[in-house]
Amino acid sequence: MTTRTALRQMLALLEGERQALAALDLDRINNCSHGKMELCDRLDKVRPEDLDEECLGLLDAVRRLNTINRRLRNLIATNVQSRIDAMAGAAGTYQGATGRTVAQPF
Numbered sequence: 001m002t003t004r005t006a007l008r009q010m011l012a013l014l015e016g017e018r019q020a021l022a023a024l025d026l027d028r029i030n031n032c033s034h035g036k037m038e039l040c041d042r043l044d045k046v047r048p049e050d051l052d053e054e055c056l057g058l059l060d061a062v063r064r065l066n067t068i069n070r071r072l073r074n075l076i077a078t079n080v081q082s083r084i085d086a087m088a089g090a091a092g093t094y095q096g097a098t099g100r101t102v103a104q105p106f
Helices: 003-023 026-043 053-088
Strands: 093-095 101-103
Touching: 003 026, 003 053
Parallel strands: none
Antiparallel strands: 093 101
């Protein structure tokens, strides 16, 4: 597999991940994570000086889409945390050293 092909596959995988995150499709999110790790293993062997202009463009697109997906994941995690906090009746809960949920002081 060429670097160009791997980057195109990563771009497609990240697009699929974005759609899975938007739909909260946990199976697809998990599959995308495994696919990304496999592609990262392949891309780890690529040296930056071996990238041509097209690969650099694909790499930039991959970087941007990965950032978008990370922001979406963080937004989802923040939403879930807010709901957990609301159920616990406290803002800013965290796991204490004992493993029990403890409300953070304001």
